[in-house]
Amino acid sequence: MNFLFPKEITQDFYRKFETKDQVWYSHPVSMLLTLALKMKQINEKEN
Numbered sequence: 001m002n003f004l005f006p007k008e009i010t011q012d013f014y015r016k017f018e019t020k021d022q023v024w025y026s027h028p029v030s031m032l033l034t035l036a037l038k039m040k041q042i043n044e045k046e047n
Contacts, residue, residue, distance in 0.1 A: 004035070 010032055017025035 004039075 013025060013028045013032060017029045
């Protein structure tokens with residue numbers, strides 16, 4: 001997923017989810033996980 005956005009962004013959201021507010025950051029983390037899974041499925045289909 002690094003080609004979509006920098007790894008630092010993913011790490012930042014996950015770090016905030018773990019340390020600040022799990023409710024507030026649950027949606028962005030969920031979206032990142034969903035996107036990662038979808039990209040994995042697409043890549044597996046192509047190969």
